[in-house]
Amino acid sequence: MTKSQPYTQADLAKLGNVLIYLVDRLGPISKTKALKLIYLVQEVSVKTYGLPFFNMPFLVWRLGPVAEDVFVDLSAEEPVLLANYIQRQEEDCKTFIHASQPFSDDEFSDNEMEILALVAKTYGSLSAERLVEVIHRPHSLWYQTARENGVLDYLEQGRMTTTNFEIDFGRLLDDMPERKRMYTGQLDYLEQSRALKV
Template structure:
């Protein structure tokens, strides 16, 4: 199996979140990776893992990974253990690292984002993080609720819309200030 740089980042991001958050199951993992990818895209124009996310009822889901977690590829299975654990609401897939995290695959920005996400959601349960992905003006909300495109891919560029609008307002304000200085007697 050919292992890409993005695949190494994905596996190590899973290890990082497993080591630095509590209650990490399939749902919470998918949401943390979504936030990592979309926040990084908003800042740089590219995702960290390269995964595609789809608008499912419970929020954004990287379908390829979601399906793989039932039967992980060898490179993932060697470094992360996935086990079913009974809960009061049924069973939960628990994610446990069996390998050390390798930060050599990540930029300083990517590490900063992973640290911030793990701190923000360290003690959150799946339901809490699902709520965070359903907030207004978020990409999932736009696709699933506003556009009614259930099960459809969430375009990364939706992460940019608010930022682009803010940037445009700043550019316009700077231009107006520049022009105003020449109008003064």
């Protein structure tokens, strides 16, 4: 999805309910932790099933990867995109995410529910700082994309905080050509169906 495309109600319901699911299992989570867990849901989904969980880009930022629109919404005084799903509260100079309604699994397949459970179990006990370390390992998509675009040192040294370089999750499937074709086909389908729904 490019930045100029609006989210559908289904996109927002899915994203909002992912946050509700995570908060229900882990308790209130910091904004940074929420952003990292959303990224990990996408990465684990692509690795496991060859399918994107979300239809949104993730950019290489210093503490990224970050879905920029989600970052903006979670940083606002009151969420706009996710207003029906979450509330944010400031505690000890940090922003924490709380659910504002019960979780609904209407937007999720059985496989997607497995992905959510796996991410919550595997990464839920890690701090936001530790999640950033995990996502920034040398073999990670964040690290590879930052290095290939000449911004790794700037990001690591804190001399740059954001970029417009998008994470290509298809790289996770480079050694699985059939799954990569399925992934690419699903991205095309999501773009076409979005045009019909908006």
